[in-house]
Amino acid sequence: MSKKGVDFANSKNFTNRELSWLAFNDRVLEEARDKSNPLLERVGFLAITQSNLDEFFNVRVASLRKMVAVDYVTPDAAGLTPLQQLAGIAKDAHAMVDKQYSTWTRSLAPRLDELNIHLLTPDQLSPRQVEFCRDYFVQELYPVLTPMGVDPTRPFPFLANNSLNLAIRLQRPEDKDNAAGDDKDEKNRSFAMVQIPDVFPRVLRLPDGENDFILLENVISKHLGALFVGAKIRETALFRVTRDMDLDVAEEDASDLMKEIQSQLKKRQRGKVMRLEIDANMSKFLRKRLIKGLGVEKENDIYAIKGPIDLNVLSKLVKQVRGHDELKYPPFTPYLDQHLVSGNLFDQIRDHDIFMQHPYDSFTPVVEFIHQAALDPQVLAVKMTLYRVSSKSPIISYLKLAAQNGKQVTVLVELKARFDEENNVHWAQELERAGCHVIYGLVGLKTHCKLALVVRRDEDGIRRYMHMATGNYNDVTARVYTDMGLFTADTEMGTDASNIFNMLSGFSEPAYFNKLVIAPLGIRDFLKEQIDAEISEAKAGRPAEIRMKMNSLSDTEMILALYKASAAGVKIHLLVRGICNLKVGIPGVSENITVHSIVGRFLEHSRIYYFYAGGAEHLYLSSADLMKRNLSRRVELLFPILQDDIHDQICQIYQTLWDDNVKTRVLQPDNSWARVDRRGVNPLNAQETFLEQAAAKTAAQAAHKQQEAPVDPSSARHFTPLTAPEDQEDDE
Structure with missing residues (x-):
């Protein structure tokens, strides 16, 4: 029992949000270090920790920096001011980076080498591989690469968020002889950069070995002399910049929200530098030039990397490895209840609620729900919220089909879904062109709920059918995120769902909700x-x-x-x-x-x-x-x-x-x-x-189907799998 006078709100009773997130990313990193996981999956977990950390700096660190810039000093629940939080983040993030790279260099890379999966450096190449890299540079890379010199007539160029670049110290004929590379004599050296183009794969497969690879930057670095004819390359070092990528959208007029989002997307790439990752062997000369040119404010913002910069590249390596299925999770097929796709889904939902747990249960019935609504002549309207969808979403195709078939289609597309803004702007425009009524939600609020409502004229009157879920209507992430969804035709929930859409699309303020809570x-x-x-x-x-x-x-x-x-x-x-x-x-x-x-x-x-x-x-x-x-x-x-x-x-x-x-x-x-x-x-x-359990249900269903032999073969029902209609819109 609690005692009188207990101060539940004492700051000692709370952990800081940002430091707790870093602890979560450390748990992901532990999966990369867990030898019970398949080796290539461990490499994939390591790549995930990098992706997570990138977004953390893009958004969370950026937000704290803005607070410090305006002298915001109010502490959080754990008693830490924004400045104190940044100091704690720097300490834990640097420790995490060290742990990431020790995991790669001491554990994962050696184990891959033992299995003849090699990420090679230029000095490890065979003569044939050397020739391949030279030809690839001359034929593919050289026409695309742009050397960028920096001197009084050529200012330091803008470098986009997360772009990889080579910093180069070189000696030109007009520079005094400085062959020794004396870092004290900065006036007699030239500085240049070359961006690693992202239009080429960063992981290149090499001839000779089945699983021999080299990173694109190593090919470019080896042949830089072709870009600086007459100069001597004294040093090259890779670096990467992470910027503030948080959108700052004004929403005074929701009708201009799409234009505002598009404007902010263009500005976002030019945000302030949040983190600078550099090759740990980079000289003081190059380091000083980058710090000055990029406006890096604190030493803590610099991360000296002992390995390949940007471990996201490891996910690309994993995808290119040939063979070695034993190093990955065994494939699985989600359970698909054939009754949900072979008959009228609305009849089944009217009879009873239907629950699904993804990815163990297939996402297909959710897609089929919208598909059948688009084709069913008894369906009058389809209303849906979309927060994140896949780049080739079948649900989008079926919503467009529903509108083309004369249904009243209303879709709330959340334009402010972080890092999906551009994708969602595209889909909003596509849906509008198809005749859907597209809305963007409420000013100042993101619409994150997952709700689909189909209004249908049944024999006994108008009925509402719903799908509600914990996760997005994204057929791709539904294969790797665990989420739950419910189909229901509950009358009171249906009324509530209509009220929610009326609230989102107009000025309706429901007095109460029956069963749903928002x-x-x-x-x-x-x-x-x-x-x-x-x-x-x-x-x-x-x-x-x-x-x-x-x-x-x-x-x-x-x-x-x-x-x-x-x-x-x-x-x-x-x-x-x-x-x-x-x-x-x-x-x-x-x-x-x-x-x-x-x-x-x-x-x-x-x-x-x-x-x-x-x-x-x-x-x-x-x-x-x-x-x-x-x-x-x-x-x-x-x-x-x-x-x-x-x-x-x-x-x-x-x-x-x-x-x-x-x-x-x-x-x-x-x-x-x-x-x-x-x-x-x-x-x-x-x-x-x-x-x-999903595999057992699939096997049981197959066995049951095999036992069912129709008395009259001509009366057996044959079902053709439903596919998404071809998208008739031009790609723009």
Whole structure:
């Protein structure tokens, strides 16, 4: 029980958001170091840590820098000012980079070499490979490369975000002889740069060895003399710049939002430098020229790299390796319930709710839902929110088809989806050209909810059919993100869904919602009410329990509510993949809270909120994490699970995830994350368990189909797989 006077909001009770994120990326890095993972998958995990870190500097570090620039000194919940956070980030990020490259140079690269998968340097090439590189440079690269000298008549050029460049120290005839390369005599040296063009693959396959590769920059560096005829190349060193890529969009007039987004996309590449990665062997001369030319403000912003700069390249290496399937995860086929694609999907949804867990269940029925709506003459309208979609989205094609077939199609395209802005602008324009009504959401709010609504004239009247989900309508990421979705024709939820779209497209302000809960209007208060109800149960001496699964937990108000519940005796189990600002094991505050985190083959993305509720066991799925941005600055959706069998299935999924003892890390009172002690227990990998269950269902379905022999072969139904219609629009 809590004691009177406990200060739940004490800064010592919180972890900083940014440092917690870096701890999450370290858990991803641990997967690259885990020898139980297939080798090429470990290399892939290492590449993911680089991609994650790039975006972190692009956005989070950039945001803190802006706060410092305007003298914002208010501390966060953990008591750290923006300047203190930047100092902590620099310390942990530098340690992480060291760990990344020691993982590559000491563990992964040597193991690849043992298996004859080689990333070679120029001095390791065979004569035939040398000839190949020379020919490739002359025939392919030389016409494209542009040497950029820097002197009083040629200013330091602009270098785009994440572009790779070679810094070059050279000696021209007009320079005094400085063959010794004395760094003290800077006046007698010339400085130039060459950008590594991204129109060529960075990983080049070499002849002779089946899996011999070389990086593009090494080919260019070896032949730089051809670009500086008459000069002597004294030194070359690779470097990479990371810039502020956060959009700053004014939304006074939503009708101009698309133009504003397009304008900001052009400006974004010219953001301030957040990080400079350089070859660890770079001389002081080149280093000083880059710092001055790029306007690097602090030494902490410079990362000396002992290996290939930009480890994203490793994901490209993995894709090019021939053979060695044993070094990758075994392929899997998601379970596809044939009833959902072979018959009328609306009849089935009207009969009962349908639940799917991706990627173990195929995403095809979600695509088919929109496809059948486009073709069904009884369908009157289709309404949908799109946050992130794939570059060749079949859903977009079917929405266009629905409009062409005379349906009323309304699509909310979130233009402010970070790093998908350009893609979403393109799709918004495509949909408008096809006759869809495209809306861009509410001023000041991102629309992050995942909701599709089909209005159909059934024999007994108008009925609404819905799909609601925890993840995006993206057929590509649905193969690698774990998400949950629900088809339902529940009347009250349908009314709520219509009200949500009316709110998004017009000036409607619903007085209340029947069963659905949305942010920013209600999810925070609704969850706090559920937590308070558990507190009341605990204080009355009855069982009280909360289970939650989310990507991130950083909202201070929600953490305080959980602390109060813990102090009252409520048992709280949290599955948090990423950021967790909550601390465990604080006497009188969080002794009843346990936090698990899973990083595995698939990205854990589903959100589950469960409350014991005196035995009624209220269960909800949501698009929202417990972050301030989700609860206060986004349109999010939380929906109840009312069908008993689906309720039980999701509870079992949660329990399997909680019981995982292979990939789980458990948050400790000192903020470290520890593996589960498996001594004396059988290993349980939750994601592998779900894959096995999906395979078993697929096998059972195939066996059942084989046993069903139609009495009259002429009466057997034959189904042709549905494919996306050809996109008739010109590529622009």
